[in-house]
Amino acid sequence: MKELKHLNKYFKKYWLKLLIGIVITIFARLFQLVMPSYVNKIITVVEQYLSSAIAKEAAKEQLSLFILIIVGAALLSGFLTFLMRQTIIYVSRYIEYDLKNEIFDHYQILSLNFYKKNRTGDLMNRISEDVNQVRLYAGPAIMYGIQTLTLFACLIPLMFIKAPTLAAYTLLPLPILSVLIYKISKIIHKRSTVVQEYLSSLSTFTQEVFSGVSVIKAYALEPQTNTELGQLAIEGKDKSMSLAKVNAWFFPLMVLLIGISNILVIYIGGMQYINGEIGVGLIAEFILYVNMLTWPVAIVGWLTSIVQRAEASQKRINEFLNEKPELENRESRSLQIKGKITFKNVNFTYEDTNIHAIKDLSFTINPGETVAIIGKTGSGKSTILDLVARLYDVSSGEITIDDEPIKNINLTDLRKSIGAVPQDAFLFSDTIKNNIKFGKFDATDAEIIAIAKQAVVHDNIMGFSKQYETVLGERGITLSGGQKQRISIARALLKSPEIYLFDDCLSAVDTETEEEILSNLKKASTHKTTLIVSHRVSSAINADKILVLENGELLQQGTHEDLNSIEGYYKALYQNQLSKKEN
Structure with a gap:
């Protein structure tokens, strides 16, 4: 992620908004953790009532309280999630605005030789499509990344505290998932760079066609132009499909591994329940934990893809930002020019x-x-x-x-x-x-x-x-x-x-x-x-x-x-x- 270090100055600029957004994100996820434990308590109350260990009125009172707590926690989590998007996503839009201005300002100080060497479509693509890919990293990737880390940091220790053996079996597929993500992300990075470079070629071709449409019509070159565009489209489809095929591995693998985790929870938890080691409520609680981890684990692949695309795009942006203007404005003092x-x-x-x-x-x-x-x-x-x-x-x-x-x-x-x-x-x-x-x-x-x-x-x-x-x-x-x-x-x-x-x-x-x-x-x-x-x-x-x-x-x-x-x-x-x- 060395190319993305260029964005650090913008993160420093908006550090307060970003920090508030991160804190809100953490609390929003913490309130989500309330439901599984109270579902466990609800099942326990029902078991106690069925075994006549607790009176009907007391059971109703406890169930009502637990349900109110679950609903209240869900409402708070939803409200904080709204605030989270209002802060972190806003920051990404500010960064997008600043980065586009930085690129455009730099374009303006570069010499004519730069514009002779680089095509208009490529210049446009880097300030539009590439910046958009970077914005996804600066906003959604950070937001969902904090959510994922928070859930992992809270859930995994909590699961080991409540049932170490069951937690160990439940989380067994995660190391396998980590290795697969590492391998696939390297391929995504290479193919993302190829796709972005192709988009620049396509933008250049279409820009030239639209600018020179009068010449194309005068020489009746529409069929030839259509053929060239068709070839570009096929080439682009092949490059995009190559990337899509790799991306397509993420979600099926994650769903498979999460499914295996659920099976392990039911099997190992069932065996422990039969042996009298845990209650039914804890099994239900672990199933909810596993399913709460489904989206964060699944999102890891998407986040990896976003980061790799952003890295590829920022690298292309940095290539132009690192271009030095051949004409330097050496003098700051003003001068009234007469015309000799x-x-x-x-x-x-x-x-x-x-x-x-x-x-x-x-x-x-x-x-x-x-x-x-x-x-x-x-x-x-x-x-x-x-x-x-x-x-x-x-x-x-x-x-x-x-x-x-x-x-x-x-x-x-x-x-x-x-x-x-x-x-x-x-x-x-x-x-x-x-x-x-x-x-x-x-x-x-x-x-x-x-x-x-x-x-x-x-x-x-x-x-x-x-x-x-x-x-x-x-x-x-x-x-x-x-x-x-x-x-x-x-x-x-x-x-x-x-x-x-x-x-x-x-x-x-x-x-x-x-x-x-x-x-x-x-x-x-x-x-x-x-x-x-x-x-x-x-x-x-x-x-x-x-x-x-x-x-x-x-x-x-x-x-x-x-x-x-x-x-x-x-x-x-x-x-x-x-x-x-x-x-």
């Missing part, structure tokens, strides 16, 4: 693909400047924006913001000072208004409308039946590519940061709309440092500076007039796009 950006001999290689995206790159962007980055696909344009936002750290060289090394700048302050519009615009499954407000949560409706007009998307929004309250599908699939890009631009403009990063965010809009948006962007980004990545020269014409990249290296640098006056990549690209526009 400097690259000094920067090199960067993607770890997952080993692509050398940026090669010995140096340039300076002054606060308030608009810089366009032009180049072929794969030239490193988007990588520059990712490095400015510190989504990655450089392999060598240095990036400074306001002459301060970017690694020494508070990461939260840096990200807050940036308004980024990625190439693949991401929108949440929420209203259009809330997607725009993502840039400024306290924005008024008037501000949102004004910003939407600057992004030239207001008229489109007003054409929807619910206008700004229109709820978008997952990833904004109810919108066109151009509409998604413009809403993303509106989100960044509403934030009004010190640095704008536009990554080819006008590729899906027509030329006229592009010119209108660029005009509005120029006004909105006055005194703001702006980096615009584009394949279109039209996006770069009015920039203060243009950087032309090729294979991660700086090929050309200057204004539109400077670069258009000399032969080179930029001039050729401009003339080519100009001739296409005229045609």
Whole structure:
């Protein structure tokens, strides 16, 4: 159970509630022990009455008292059992809440490389299904475990005190049961881990199918997808059945052993009664004891299964919690960012693909400047924006913001000072208004409308039946590519940061709309440092500076007039796009 030690901090946090729950559990079980001994007394009273050793009225009086005691003890036990669940199960829910938050918070600080290496379905499964398995350990397993220990601790000594020989025979099957549980639990642990890993694969597959359903339909891949899911389902069934077959041994074995105990009680107890060593009431009392042990003994297998599943799940959770973020926020002091950006001999290689995206790159962007980055696909344009936002750290060289090394700048302050519009615009499954407000949560409706007009998307929004309250599908699939890009631009403009990063965010809009948006962007980004990545020269014409990249290296640098006056990549690209526009 070493992996489950991670939960100790939560048990310490809720120790008082847990302690109260444990005490209540113990008392609830103790009140259960009242019934067998009083059943023995009731049978004894009946025997005495039948043998005329006690008068009828006295017998009635004693029987009424004993029955009231049994009923009262049962009611108290039931009430305490209710309180027990209200404490221990509540604690398990609190732990589930805290653990999910811990995992989610850790997910958020991990770098992009982590998300490239791990699939979304697996991430979701560990924070949902795995946490649920751990919760069963933190609540029901503890609750039923305390019940079982209490009954064992009280019943077994009590049985030996009342009838040592009968108790010895009655409890004879228990050591056999313990050995069987130990053997089977080891198998359960291995097979539980396999099942949990399979659930992650299934979650990943279904998540990808649902996200890419438009592609599946476009290529008529439904039969193939169904076949793949069918194969996964069969594989999952085989793994789950393998685990179920082992679990299936527990209850039959326990019922068998408990049944043997009952037979021993009747046989050995009957022999002792014939010999005059014990009374009939004690035999009845022992039968009740054995049957009281039936559920605790049976639950041992279930508890073992829960603990083994929780151990397997917590191990998977710990694997991600032990992941160290590649980007460390080294600085706690706050810094007001103005927007000067400097690259000094920067090199960067993607770890997952080993692509050398940026090669010995140096340039300076002054606060308030608009810089366009032009180049072929794969030239490193988007990588520059990712490095400015510190989504990655450089392999060598240095990036400074306001002459301060970017690694020494508070990461939260840096990200807050940036308004980024990625190439693949991401929108949440929420209203259009809330997607725009993502840039400024306290924005008024008037501000949102004004910003939407600057992004030239207001008229489109007003054409929807619910206008700004229109709820978008997952990833904004109810919108066109151009509409998604413009809403993303509106989100960044509403934030009004010190640095704008536009990554080819006008590729899906027509030329006229592009010119209108660029005009509005120029006004909105006055005194703001702006980096615009584009394949279109039209996006770069009015920039203060243009950087032309090729294979991660700086090929050309200057204004539109400077670069258009000399032969080179930029001039050729401009003339080519100009001739296409005229045609």
